[in-house]
Amino acid sequence: DNNILMLGEPMPSEKQTPVDVEGEAPYTFMFDIAVAPEFNAELTDKDEIDYYTIDVDDKTIDQQVDMYASRAGHYDKVEEYQPKDMLKGDIRELDEQGNTKEGGITVEGAVMLPEYIKVEDQKKLFDGAKLGDIITFNPKKAYPESDVEISSLLKIQKEDVAGLTADFSYQITEISRYTKAEVNQELFDQVYGKDAVKDEKEFREKIAEALKAQFVTDSDFKFIQDVRKYLVEKVGELTYPDALLKRIMLNNNKDKGQEFVDKNYEMSIKELTWHLIKEQLVKANNIKIEEADIKETAK
Secondary structure (H helix, E strand, O other): OOOOOEOOOOEEOOOOOOOOOOOOOOOOOOEEOOEOOOOOOOOOOOOOOOOOOOOOOHHHHHHHHHHHHHHOOEEEEOOEOOOOOEEEEEEEEEOOOOOEOOOOOEEEEEEEOHHHOOOHHHHHOOOOOEOOOEEEEOHHHHOOOOHHHHHHHHOOOHHHOOOOOOOEEEEEEEEEEEEOOOOOHHHHHHHHOOOOOOOHHHHHHHHHHHHHHHHHHHHHHHHHHHHHHHHHHHHOOOOOOHHHHHHHHHHHOOOOHHHHHHHHHHHHHHHHHHHHHHHHHHHHOOOOOOHHHHHHHHO
8 A cells, every 4th residue: 555665575574473363353463574775766868878889990890801701711632731721641559669559549531730739849740741741749748638639539538548658650641721712702692692792892881780780789788887887876875674685585595595695695785776776767767568569579
C-alpha cells in the first residue's frame, strides 16, 4: 500500500516471538525489510556528457585490407627457406654416432615451422636451408618447455617425451611460402560479392563504412560508462542497511559462506546503486519494453 521500494526479499526477523498457530487469530509475524535509500537521479539539459565519435583513419583501413589479403592468400612451393616458411620433411632419430638409429623414431612428411622454435641456436640451423637439405637438430632443445609440441611433431605419446635426448635428422622434401592475395577485383568479389566493388577506392570506402558501424558500439559503450560515472558522482554516497543486506546476501549464497559476502559486498553495492539509478531514469522517461522490441532484438 505504501509503495515501499524493497531490496531483496523480506527476511524473518530475529525479534520474532513464538506464534501459536493452533490458537485463535490474529497471528503476528515479523519481517525485516531492506528499504532502498531515497535519492533523486535525473538528467536535464544542464547536464553535459561527451559522446565520442571514433575516426576511421587510413592506418586502420590499411590493417583491414591487409587482413583480407592475408585471409585470401595461398601457399607457393619454393626452393630455399625464409623465416615464416612451412617445411615438410622426413624425421629420423639418430644414435650417438650421428647415424640413423635402428628401430628409432621415424616420421615421414612431418610439418615444421622453424620460425616458432623457441631456442635461437636451434632455429638458426634452418637458416638458408634448401630443398633436399638434411638438418640435424634436437627437438628437446628446440622446444624445452613444450612436450606437447614435441609429441605432435614426432607422433609419440606426451609421456614418452621426458626421456628423449637424441638428435634427429630432418630431410626437407617441400618448402611452402604463404603469399597474400593481390588487392584486385578477385579479392573485392571474394569479400563483398560479384561486382559489388569496382576498384580499390570503393573497396576502402566499404571497409571504412563497416568499421564506422562497428565503432558505434564502442562509442556507445564508452558513453554508458561515462554516464554511469557521472550519475554515481552526482547522486553521491548512499546509505544502505548494510547488516540486513549482508544477511540477505549470505542467505542467497549459503554454500559460499560469510567469506564470499565479505569479499563481494562492496562491489555488489556499487552494482546495486547503478541498478537503482537506471530504474529511476527508466521510470522518469517512461521507457517500456514492448513485444515488438523483443521480436526485433531476437531477429
